[in-house]
Amino acid sequence: MMAGLSSPEQVGEENIRLAGRDIPVRWRRSARARRVSLRIDPRSPAVVVTLPPRVGREAGLALLRTHAIWITTRLDRLPAESPWHDGGQVLLDGHPHTIRHCPDGRRGVWIEGDTVMVSGEAPFLRRRLAAFLRQEAGRRLGARMALLADQSGLRPRRLTVKDTSSRWGSCTSDGSVMLSWRLLMAPAEIQHYVIAHELAHLRHLNHGPDFWMLVTSLTPHRHTAEAWLRRHGPALLRAS
Known part of the structure; x- marks a missing residue:
């Protein structure tokens, strides 16, 4: 980041x-x-x-x-690619959810308990699920960032959610924050750390001692999250 x-x-x-x-x-x-x-x-x-x-x-x-x-x-050493399919699994906030294809469904994609239901034709399942997850990431990550922004007084100019190949988040000099939608698949404490990291950049656009001191004041999850992302991040990036 x-x-x-x-x-x-x-x-x-x-x-x-x-x-x-x-x-x-x-x-x-x-x-x-x-x-x-x-x-x-x-x-x-x-x-x-x-x-x-x-x-x-x-x-x-x-x-x-x-x-x-x-x-x-x-x-x-990269994990094997894990394509989404009927009966497969996708993570939401770190919890596995079973993917169920409902060809006659009329609700697009929706969540029922620990199941993600995907309607429509089978060849479009992965594309429809990806679009839903990106939208869901914007909603959940946006709400979590808004909460931490209110608690810290560090408010970004805007938030965008993208599909990135390496960075989990970034912050620009104009106060715009970007988060990878794939963070939706990580546990909540991992999301909390990445959000805190990017909000801290609103005050310190570097990785100096003052920046890390601010990060530590915003979240207790730094070291756990960094280790988790090193170990599990590649699998999230290969899920599709």
């Missing part, structure tokens, strides 16, 4: 041979990047290489080759 970072510009995709395997690599360029960096995008899955302005592709290739074993190991 980084404060005020603009989305890098995508500059191309290709397969590159690393450690004896063809690895999908997505090249991006960022005006704010100060050095070449790479990360694993668990949703693709692929390696994303970010280049600063005026830094050539060779620098990125050198970094890829240096970290070839790390890259292949991380890709191999």
